[in-house]
Structure formats: C-alpha cells, structure tokens
Amino acid sequence: MIIRLNHLSGEHKLGKISRREMLEASSILAASIVAPSPLRAAEISRKLNIVVVGAHPDDPESGCGGAIALYSEQGHNVTIFYLTRGEAGIAGKSAREAAAVRTAESEKACAILRAKPIFAGQIDGDSEVDNTRYADFKKLLAAQNPDIVFTHWPIDTHRDHRAASLLAYDAWLDSGRKFDLYYFEVDLGEQTQNFHPTEYVDISSVESIKKSACFAHVSQQPATTFWPLHERMMRFRGMECGVENAEAFVRESQNRQTGVPAKE
Ligand SMILES: [Zn+2]
DSSP: OOOOOOHHHHHHHHHOHHHHHHHHHHHHHHHHHOOOOOOGGGGGOOOOEEEEEESTHHHHHHHHHHHHHHHTTTTTTEEEEEEEEOTTTTTTSSSSHHHHHHHHHHHHHHHHHHHHHEEEOOTTTOOOOSHHHHHHHHHHHHHHSSEEEEEEEBBBBBHHHHHHHHHHHEEEEHTTSSSEEEOOOOSTTTTTOOOOSEEEEEEEHHHHHHHHHHTTTGGGGTTTTTTHHHHHHHHHHHHHHSSSSHHHHHHHHTTTSSSSSSOO
C-alpha cells in the first residue's frame, strides 16, 4: 500500500480548520493508507519484476524485507542483488570463509522471502564505483528487466551503501528512467542519514516473515545488533502513517506517476 505525501497535502488544502475538521482530515489520511498493496503493485494485473539492491547480506532484508514479502505474496518476481557477499563481516574469519557463511545465510533469507539472490561481485569494505563498475552493474540490472528498483538512500555512513546507491541510480539514469526507483533506509541514524520518507508500506501482516529473513543472518547476531533498531524504526514509521509496523521509502521524484512504468 502506498501513501503519497505530496498528493495528500494537495488534496487537503484546508486553510484555517477547526480541531474537528482536523480530526476528520486525519481519518481520511488513516483511510488512505489502508490501501491494499505496497507501492500499488497489487493494482497491476501483470507480474512485476522487482529488484532490491543492497550492499551486504542483511541490508535488503532489514531495509525492505516487509515490502519484499508483500510483493512475493502478490505473485510478483523479486530479485535481491547483494553487491558483496559480506566478506568483512565476521570477526576472526577470512574473507573467503565469511563470504561462504554469508552467502548461505543470504540464500536462506531469500528462500524465506521467496526472492532470487544475485551476487554482484564486489568485495565488502572495498566496493568500487568507476566507469567499468557502472557498465557491469547496468548490464546485470538490465538483464532483470526491472519494473521497480529499491536501493540504499545515498547519504549513508557506510561507503558500500553509498556505492550500491550510486550504481543503481546510474543504471536508472542510463536506462532512460525506464523503471521506478525507490530508496530504503537501514540502521537509521547510525548508517542512513537525512532520510525523509515520501512513501510508507504497512508491513504489519508480514513482520514475522521479515524478522525470520533478518534472523537467517545468524553470523550477524541480529537479536543484539541491527534487529532492535529496525524494530524501533518499523514502529516509528508505523506511528507516522497510522499503522502498527511500516517501512518507509523515498520515491525518486522523476518516477512515472503510475507507481510502476508501463512497458511497451
Ligand atoms: Zn550494509
């Protein structure tokens, strides 16, 4: 389901309004976010190709695992791109050992979310953004013929997250803005910075699926690391849009107005 803040503010130009009118307006807002689908995908009869681009194993799951679960429930194809295999993410293990563990965890998470994993061949902590990487990434993404792409918000304390975002953004530009682009948040305040959502997805019905996918990343000890923060983020985003648990996104303002592009 979707809420377009810009549309709502346009519809509710009430000027000076009473408290009662304000409450009525609030109930209209509440009603409008009980729409059935994430980002209108349920209103589309054909199968959509959704691609989620994350820098490390566990980023796509924590940033938009709920939206992924909803897309899968609706029968759409979801592919998760992991830019790296999390080579630097397990203390005491070599890059090769960590990559093997985290690849297996990613595959398990994808099975839970009914998504297809693709590993984009970069190295954790050492991701590169240059002309060759742009070209390679563009090719990899184009092969999925995406309708909608989700990626990291580019203002982020982690270099790999910024790299993933730039690669996806460049591929979007280069495609002629052919697919819709949305940005997700991870570890808000610690990693994602300056994030002001334009869209909210009610993930209350699939929160347990998201949690299972996040907890597939056993090596990251989610119960004491990223999960408690993401739990608070889901509640907070839920409070902002009037549901129990939500994920929040920033919509690329040059996306097509339909929510998903019409493919010729
Ligand atoms: Zn990450």
